[in-house]
Amino acid sequence: xxxxxxxPALSPTMTEGKIARWLKxxxxxxxxxxxxxxxxxxxATMEVEAVDEGKLAQILVDEGTEGVxxxxxxxxxxxxxEDAAPVKTAPPPAGPKVAAQAEDAHAIADRAxxxxxxxxxxxxxxxxxxxxxxxxxxxxxxxxxEALRDAMAVELRRDDAVFLMGEEVAQYQGAYKISQGxxxxxxxxxxxxxxxxxxxxxxxAVGAALNGLRPIVEFMTFNFAMQAIDQIINxxxxxxxxxxxxxxxxxxxxxxxxxxSRVAAQHSQCYASWYAHVPGLKVVAPWSSxxxxxxxxxxxxxxxxxxxxxNEILYGQTFExxxxxxxxVPIGRAKVERAGTHVTIVAFSIMVGVALKxxxxxxxxxxxxxxxxxxxxxxLDTATIIESVKKTNRLVTVEEGWPFAGIGAEIAMQAIExxxxxxxxxxxxxxxxDVPLPYAxxxxxxxxxxxGWIVDAVKKIV
Amino acid sequence: xxQAAETKKRVAKGREAGPDREPADKDHxxxxxxxxxxxxxxxxxxxxxxxxxxxxxxxxxGFCHLYIGQEAVVVGVQLALSDGDQVITSYRDHGHMLAxxxxxxxxxxxxxxxxxxxxxxxxxxxHMFSKEKNFFGGHGIVGAQVSLGTGLAFSNWYRGSDRVSVxxxxxxxxxxxxxxxxxxxAALMKLPxxxxxxxxxxxxxxxxxxxxxxxxxxxxxxxxxxxxxxxxGMDVLAVKDxxxxxxxxxxxxxxxxxxxxxxxRYRGHSMSDPARYRTREEVQAMRTQxxxxxxxxxxxxxxxVDEAAIKAIDDEVKAIIQDAADFAQKSPEPDPSELxxxxxxxG
Numbered sequence: 001x002x003x004x005x006x007x008p009a010l011s012p013t014m015t016e017g018k019i020a021r022w023l024k025x026x027x028x029x030x031x032x033x034x035x036x037x038x039x040x041x042x043x044a045t046m047e048v049e050a051v052d053e054g055k056l057a058q059i060l061v062d063e064g065t066e067g068v069x070x071x072x073x074x075x076x077x078x079x080x081x082e083d084a085a086p087v088k089t090a091p092p093p094a095g096p097k098v099a100a101q102a103e104d105a106h107a108i109a110d111r112a113x114x115x116x117x118x119x120x121x122x123x124x125x126x127x128x129x130x131x132x133x134x135x136x137x138x139x140x141x142x143x144x145x146e147a148l149r150d151a152m153a154v155e156l157r158r159d160d161a162v163f164l165m166g167e168e169v170a171q172y173q174g175a176y177k178i179s180q181g182x183x184x185x186x187x188x189x190x191x192x193x194x195x196x197x198x199x200x201x202x203x204x205a206v207g208a209a210l211n212g213l214r215p216i217v218e219f220m221t222f223n224f225a226m227q228a229i230d231q232i233i234n235x236x237x238x239x240x241x242x243x244x245x246x247x248x249x250x251x252x253x254x255x256x257x258x259x260x261s262r263v264a265a266q267h268s269q270c271y272a273s274w275y276a277h278v279p280g281l282k283v284v285a286p287w288s289s290x291x292x293x294x295x296x297x298x299x300x301x302x303x304x305x306x307x308x309x310x311n312e313i314l315y316g317q318t319f320e321x322x323x324x325x326x327x328x329v330p331i332g333r334a335k336v337e338r339a340g341t342h343v344t345i346v347a348f349s350i351m352v353g354v355a356l357k358x359x360x361x362x363x364x365x366x367x368x369x370x371x372x373x374x375x376x377x378x379x380l381d382t383a384t385i386i387e388s389v390k391k392t393n394r395l396v397t398v399e400e401g402w403p404f405a406g407i408g409a410e411i412a413m414q415a416i417e418x419x420x421x422x423x424x425x426x427x428x429x430x431x432x433x434d435v436p437l438p439y440a441x442x443x444x445x446x447x448x449x450x451x452g453w454i455v456d457a458v459k460k461i462v
Numbered sequence: 463x464x465q466a467a468e469t470k471k472r473v474a475k476g477r478e479a480g481p482d483r484e485p486a487d488k489d490h491x492x493x494x495x496x497x498x499x500x501x502x503x504x505x506x507x508x509x510x511x512x513x514x515x516x517x518x519x520x521x522x523x524g525f526c527h528l529y530i531g532q533e534a535v536v537v538g539v540q541l542a543l544s545d546g547d548q549v550i551t552s553y554r555d556h557g558h559m560l561a562x563x564x565x566x567x568x569x570x571x572x573x574x575x576x577x578x579x580x581x582x583x584x585x586x587x588x589h590m591f592s593k594e595k596n597f598f599g600g601h602g603i604v605g606a607q608v609s610l611g612t613g614l615a616f617s618n619w620y621r622g623s624d625r626v627s628v629x630x631x632x633x634x635x636x637x638x639x640x641x642x643x644x645x646x647x648a649a650l651m652k653l654p655x656x657x658x659x660x661x662x663x664x665x666x667x668x669x670x671x672x673x674x675x676x677x678x679x680x681x682x683x684x685x686x687x688x689x690x691x692x693x694x695g696m697d698v699l700a701v702k703d704x705x706x707x708x709x710x711x712x713x714x715x716x717x718x719x720x721x722x723x724x725x726x727r728y729r730g731h732s733m734s735d736p737a738r739y740r741t742r743e744e745v746q747a748m749r750t751q752x753x754x755x756x757x758x759x760x761x762x763x764x765x766x767v768d769e770a771a772i773k774a775i776d777d778e779v780k781a782i783i784q785d786a787a788d789f790a791q792k793s794p795e796p797d798p799s800e801l802x803x804x805x806x807x808x809g
Binding site (some may be wrong): 008014021041045051069163195204206207230239245246247248285301302304 | 616807
């Protein structure tokens with residue numbers, strides 16, 4: 001049986017090419033692997049190898065011909081022992097891929113219009129559930145540091161698959177003493193000191209998670225996680241999708257994020273918008289001890305990769321925290337820390353405290369601000385923000401990180417998309433200055449949001 | 463190649479030994495082993511040829527890295543593994559998947575981006591997985607799978623299991639920093655991981671001599687005390703034997719092991735690679751003088767195996783590949799609603 005040789009696609013983008021040269025003549029024997037022609041693609045001149053053996057019966061497209069479409073018959077191969085008989089030119093296969101793609105683009109667009117798109121970012125926000133502020137009963141004052149440690153200890157007791165890995169987490173008891181006492185209780189197999197090699201140990205933790213363990217990876221700061229960000233994004237966040245749902249990655253990446261004090265640009269960056277950008281990740285940013293304990297426990301139990309952005313300055317601060325053993329904070333829910341009617345101030349992590357100070361100052365001037373503690377950045381509790389904006393008609397966002405493409409930009413856009421008609425003034429962003437963080441005490445203070453900046457921002461729009 | 467020759471001798475010696483078995487049984491076992499190796503390697507070769515053909519027809523898109531020429535590596539290593547051992551590799555992964563027992567249909571349908579593919583069309587050539595077969599991908603970032611594979615070994619260590627993780631990477635990836643971060647931790651913690659460097663001489667279009675200051679990659683683990691051997695990766699029995707040593711080392715709790723497989727890819731790095739960095743003669747010489755499948759074919763002939771028996775394997779493989787190609791074209795494209803599934807698990 002003779003077979004047609006079709007113009008092959010030789011690169012991901014090739015749709016047509018030029019037959020530069022025929023290297024076999026009509027009548028010549030061809031073996032699988034022999035180069036039969038040279039074809040110029042959009043990228044390079046490629047050699048075309050035969051995939052079948054036989055005799056070259058006919059050349060249908062002469063050398064030098066340009067613009068030969070992929071899948072056009074270019075030659076005919078007669079099977080061995082067969083006459084190189086002239087061939088009935090069967091119509092070329094109808095380029096199934098191209099046709100299917102075109103059809104699909106329309107189908108997708110149609111279905112999208114019909115409402116099959118369900119991105120958390122594009123869907124209209126559902127009403128905020130009433131149970132967010134579930135009463136957890138008695139509280140006691142603990143530091144954020146203790147809250148984080150307690151959260152890990154409880155979850156390590158609860159599930160043998162949970163372990164903690166990072167630099168100085170075991171014998172040294174944590175660079176910031178977050179893992180104090182954990183080595184004693186859980187031993188060196190579950191509280192693991194690593195070398196100072198973020199890229200490698202993060203990949204190892206992700207691999208362990210793909211095989212069903214539940215690692216907590218502590219980064220001494222999220223600045224160092226940049227060494228490992230490929231494993232966080234490309235391996236942890238994307239594998240579930242790329243595997244068609246087979247390979248989950250239950251892992252927590254935690255550590256201090258943002259500015260500490262006088263440690264300059266390489267140790268002071270806020271990565272909130274970097275991680276919040278990525279589908280396949282969840283991102284939380286606790287402020288209080290209750291946030292820290294409840295969110296970290298939820299993060300460890302979550303079957304997905306969760307980024308927990310802590311703050312070094314908050315570690316030593318004390319807040320009331322529920323003592324209930326079952327206390328959890330759900331991921332994806334914000335908390336209204338202070339109710340108000342004139343303006344909505346949205347903040348997360350250490351900036352919640354700054355926003356509350358600003359609200360106090362504003363109250364002295366007769367302005368009642370509502371302060372929302374985001375707690376989670378992805379998924380974002382758009383419902384709580386929109387509900388508040390519809391009440392106050394004004395929005396100020398606050399973050400320590402840089403303004404460009406920051407969390408504030410996203411929140412302002414959400415307000416515009418979902419509450420445009422309720423806004424009485426343009427949203428205002430308060431953010432760290434658009435410079436690498438300086439070392440000098442005076443410059444550092446000038447670069448990071450202060451309560452006064454928020455007061456000024458509010459007064460611009462109230 | 464000196465070490466490869468030694469390895470070969472060891473195999474021969476191993477065959478002579480075993481006083482508890484009759485020589486006839488031994489011969490049968492040896493013949494069956496060769497037949498299996500021949501069949502598994504041929505399956506990969508024919509699969510890849512078909513994939514190249516479908517690519518040429520525009521049915522497979524994007525990047526497609528063929529494994530043709532390197533078949534003896536995965537088939538030989540797999541012969542030394544047991545159920546539950548994990549396998550992970552880079553983006554030149556079709557052969558590894560078939561070797562672990564994943565179905566040709568599902569792999570081919572993933573290449574064509576169809577619902578019947580292992581990732582329902584959401585991964586493509588470079589990103590396929592099978593929890594059932596303990597195949598952990600299929601990774602598109604050069605070197606990333608080395609840390610991940612070390613993590614699979616970590617999970618075995620953590621659970622006290624005697625399973626091993628086989629972590630494949632190319633000689634190009636062997637220069638990545640995270641490889642050595644992983645070597646360091648694997649050696650410190652004595653993790654059961656077999657690092658298999660598939661040295662096919664070219665990292666994309668750059669020859670190993672121009673990219674690697676290390677001249678003997680099997681020694682790349684020496685600073686960490688990781689034993690390594692260089693193996694003739696075109697000889698499936700030498701590969702099996704070396705992998706067997708490595709597996710025994712890992713299962714005994716002695717930590718990681720490194721195998722450098724000297725192999726060769728006949729095709730370009732990916733489909734769009736004109737392969738100008740090497741001569742046609744070099745490729746032809748490997749194909750005609752060192753082909754792993756031809757070599758086993760000759761051995762089978764020398765053992766007096768009936769040509770009909772070999773032909774039966776050829777036909778079986780041909781049928782599997784034709785079936786896979788048909789399936790991969792008939793399987794529907796994923797529904798547009800699939801866009802939004804598998805981003806997160808319900809928590």
